[in-house]
Amino acid sequence: MYAEERQQHIVDRARREGRVDVADLASELAVTGETIRRDLSVLERHGLLRRVHGGAIPVERLGFEPALAARDAVLGAEKDRIAKAALAEVPEEGSILLDAGTTTARLAEILPVDRQLTVLTNALPIALSLAGRANFNVLFIGGRVRSRTLACVDPWAMEALAQSYVDVAFLATNGMSVQRGLTTPDQAEAAVKKAMVAAARRTVLLADHTKLSSDHLARFAELSDIDMFITDSGLDPQTAAEIEGQGPRVIRT
Known part of the structure; x- marks a missing residue:
């Protein structure tokens, strides 16, 4: 699975379930926890997720919109x-x-x-x-x-x-x-x-x-x-x- 596909999977799951967990994603996608954390950092920079302890939450759950450039x-x-x-x-x-x-x-x-x-x-x-x-x-x-x-x-x-x-x-x-x-x-x-x-x-x-x-x-x-x-x-x-x-x-x- 390419990084872009993995990151899209993470966003989709976060929106569906309300949050994602680093350990669960690493096990599910057969990658290291560090790989998942890098993915979450990329998605946060793009304005799609907000990092929290142990995982991330979709920005929609936080009550604000990503900026236009993001x-x-x-x-x-x-x-x-x-x-x-x-x-x-x-x-x-x-x-x-x-x-x-x-x-x-x-x-x-x-x-x-x-x-x-x-x-x-x-x-x-x-x-x-x-x-x-x-x-x-x-x-x-x-x-x-x-x-x-x-x-x-x-x-x-x-x-x-x-x-x-x-x-x-x-x-x-x-x-x-x-x-x-x-x-x-x-x-x-x-x-x-x-x-x-x-x-x-x-x-x-x-x-x-x-x-x-x-x-x-x-x-x-x-x-x-x-x-x-x-x-x-x-x-x-x-x-x-x-x-x-x-x-x-x-x-x-």
Whole structure:
């Protein structure tokens, strides 16, 4: 097993069971305790786990979000594949909405240069990356900027979304499950995401498989509110079928 595969296994188990133990993991994976401790240090630097005595706990259990840069460094290849698959849902012309997130940001980077689009976004990095593109009319959804995600929230953002209606909204999420739908740690961001769903003719969710079965404080949508879910091949076929049973079409890249 490669180090990346081992580390993904550790994260998945931590999210499933609430914590992981160094000795148990070393025995299960047939490696030394020192190898597991190095893995935990890597995962902590990536903002996925927090080291505790004898093991680690997923950051979701600690009530805070990893910073944007930490999240962007994780599962880069998967996020790139998701973004490329999402290009098929970008209209030839019209309007789209890009939520704040690391995968939606990757979609922004590869938007076609031959399409005339109006792009709404509440994400500072996305707005800045698109502002110089002559073929795009970029409308920035302003408001209070959350330092952890660089997303604009609160009344100004909500008012702008209430007055808008786009062809497709590309949404991000911190967590999702068949039982609880789409969730995020911050209530202000949840309110904005909910308004985004209401402001779009179609909603496409972009999220890697690690968001599955990870539930957070604030729910902003049911799976039935989503038209399409684009993820990576790490999502198992059975779970994909369960999600499709709730409404959205599932694309595994």
